[in-house]
Amino acid sequence: MKRNKFASHAPEPRPTIPETLVDVVSLGTPRALSLWLADVDHDLMGNQVDDLTDEQAERLTELLTPASARELLESIDAYQSYTFLKKLPLPVAAGLLDTLDVDEAAQVIEFMDDGDRQSVLRAMEFSRSALVRGLLAWPDDSAASRMRPTLLQVGIDSTMADAVAAARRNPQLLEEGVFVTERTPQGDVGLGWLSHDAMVLARRADLVRDHMVPADRLQQWSVKPLADQERVIHRVRARDSEVVPVMDGKYILGVITMDSVDEILREETTEDVEMMGGSAPLEIPYYQATPLLLWSKRIVWLLVLFLASMYTSNVMQSFEDVLASATALAFFIPLLIGTGGNVGTQITTTLIRAIAADGLRLSDVGAVLWKEFRTGLLVALTMAVAGLVRAWTLGVGWPITITVIISLAAIVMWSSLVASILPLILKRMKLDPAVVSAPMISTIVDGTGLLIYFMVARAIIPGL
Structure with missing residues (x-):
C-alpha cells in the first residue's frame, strides 16, 4: 500500500522540564539547564540554588x-550569588563573576571576606578586576558604589553614523544610551547624551552635537559620586529617566542603570520597613539569618525603647495620688496612650514614604504642620466623640468624662505635632527618618500623653 505523503506525522514528545535545580544536576545536560532556566519562577530560583551541596554546585x-551563567546569577540576589560562589573553587567563582556586568560583580564580591575577595579579584580578568576594585573603594550606600563605570562613548565631532557603529560594536552598553565625552588627562568630560530615539530617528550624516542632550541638562539629572544612593531614586522620578549619570563636576564617572535603581529601591524600602518595626536592617535574606544575627539586630533597639519607656513609670508614680483618688481614670489609660501612638505611627509612615518618594525636606515643615494640624483637628474631634461614648457606657460621671474628652483631643494634637516634625528634622541631620518608627513614636507619646491626662484631671476633677 502506497504511503500517503500528506499523512500527519506523530508529534515529537514534549521534553520533560526539570522541577528543581537538583534534578538538573542529576540529568547533567545543558538542555536540562536551559529548560529549567526558562520555566522556573525567579522567586524560587534563589532557594533552589541554596539547596545545592558543594558537590552539586x-x-x-x-x-x-x-x-546561562549570567542569566542564573542575574536572576538571584547578590547575597545568594555569593553563597553559591562560596561553594566553588575560587578560580571557577572568578570565571563566573566575569560573566556579570562590573557593578553586579562588585555587589557580590562585597559580601566576601578580605582574603577571598583579594583572591577572586586576582583571578578575574585584569581590566575588569581594576574596575571592580574602583567600585569597591567607594563608600557603601554611595551612588558611585552602584554605578556601571563602562560607558558607550563618542566624541563631540562624531556623526550619528559613528554613534550607531559604536553601539553595534558594544550592544551590551546600549541600554544606557550614548554619552558624548571628551577625554582629558583628568578624566572623561561629559558633553552630552544621545537618547535611543535620537539614535533611531536622526539622519546618519548629522552631527552628534545637533541631537545630544547638552552638558548643562546632563548635570541637572546626574548625581554626585558620594551622594546617598537614595538620591538616585529621586533623580529617576524627577526626570522619568532610565539612567542616572554619576558626575564629579564636569567629569562623568559612570551611569546607574534601571536594574540598579530597582535594587536600590528594594533595599531602601526593606530597610525602612525593618527600622519602622524597631529593628536594624538585616542586609541579607531572612532565611539566611541565624537566630544570633536576628537577636543582635533587634536587641539594641529593644533596650533603647525599654530605657526610653522608663519615664512612663515615673509619670505614673508621680501621679499616684491622682489615681488613688479617682481609680476610674485608670480605665482609660490604655485607650489614651494607644490612640496617641496610633496617630503618630500613621503620620510618620506617611511622611517617611513622602521623604523617600517625593523628596520632602525640612523646608516643607510649614506646609506639613498646617496640613497635619487641620487633619489632627478632625481626628481629635472624632476621637473625642468616641471617647465620650466610651465614658458614657462605663458610667464614670461627667468630671471624668470631660477629662477623657479633653485629654484624648489634646493627645491626638500633641502626637500629630511630634510625628510631623521629627522625621523632617532627622532627615535634615542626615539621619534615617525611619528611626522615628512605630515603637519609638509610641514610646515618646506614651509618657507625655499620660502627663497631659493627669494634668487635665487635676484641673477638672474637684479634690485632686
Whole structure:
C-alpha cells in the first residue's frame, strides 16, 4: 500500500522540564539547564540554588555557558550569588563573576571576606578586576558604589553614523544610551547624551552635537559620586529617566542603570520597613539569618525603647495620688496612650514614604504642620466623640468624662505635632527618618500623653 505523503506525522514528545535545580544536576545536560532556566519562577530560583551541596554546585558549573551563567546569577540576589560562589573553587567563582556586568560583580564580591575577595579579584580578568576594585573603594550606600563605570562613548565631532557603529560594536552598553565625552588627562568630560530615539530617528550624516542632550541638562539629572544612593531614586522620578549619570563636576564617572535603581529601591524600602518595626536592617535574606544575627539586630533597639519607656513609670508614680483618688481614670489609660501612638505611627509612615518618594525636606515643615494640624483637628474631634461614648457606657460621671474628652483631643494634637516634625528634622541631620518608627513614636507619646491626662484631671476633677 502506497504511503500517503500528506499523512500527519506523530508529534515529537514534549521534553520533560526539570522541577528543581537538583534534578538538573542529576540529568547533567545543558538542555536540562536551559529548560529549567526558562520555566522556573525567579522567586524560587534563589532557594533552589541554596539547596545545592558543594558537590552539586561544582557539577552545575560544568553545564553553564557564559550566557546561562549570567542569566542564573542575574536572576538571584547578590547575597545568594555569593553563597553559591562560596561553594566553588575560587578560580571557577572568578570565571563566573566575569560573566556579570562590573557593578553586579562588585555587589557580590562585597559580601566576601578580605582574603577571598583579594583572591577572586586576582583571578578575574585584569581590566575588569581594576574596575571592580574602583567600585569597591567607594563608600557603601554611595551612588558611585552602584554605578556601571563602562560607558558607550563618542566624541563631540562624531556623526550619528559613528554613534550607531559604536553601539553595534558594544550592544551590551546600549541600554544606557550614548554619552558624548571628551577625554582629558583628568578624566572623561561629559558633553552630552544621545537618547535611543535620537539614535533611531536622526539622519546618519548629522552631527552628534545637533541631537545630544547638552552638558548643562546632563548635570541637572546626574548625581554626585558620594551622594546617598537614595538620591538616585529621586533623580529617576524627577526626570522619568532610565539612567542616572554619576558626575564629579564636569567629569562623568559612570551611569546607574534601571536594574540598579530597582535594587536600590528594594533595599531602601526593606530597610525602612525593618527600622519602622524597631529593628536594624538585616542586609541579607531572612532565611539566611541565624537566630544570633536576628537577636543582635533587634536587641539594641529593644533596650533603647525599654530605657526610653522608663519615664512612663515615673509619670505614673508621680501621679499616684491622682489615681488613688479617682481609680476610674485608670480605665482609660490604655485607650489614651494607644490612640496617641496610633496617630503618630500613621503620620510618620506617611511622611517617611513622602521623604523617600517625593523628596520632602525640612523646608516643607510649614506646609506639613498646617496640613497635619487641620487633619489632627478632625481626628481629635472624632476621637473625642468616641471617647465620650466610651465614658458614657462605663458610667464614670461627667468630671471624668470631660477629662477623657479633653485629654484624648489634646493627645491626638500633641502626637500629630511630634510625628510631623521629627522625621523632617532627622532627615535634615542626615539621619534615617525611619528611626522615628512605630515603637519609638509610641514610646515618646506614651509618657507625655499620660502627663497631659493627669494634668487635665487635676484641673477638672474637684479634690485632686
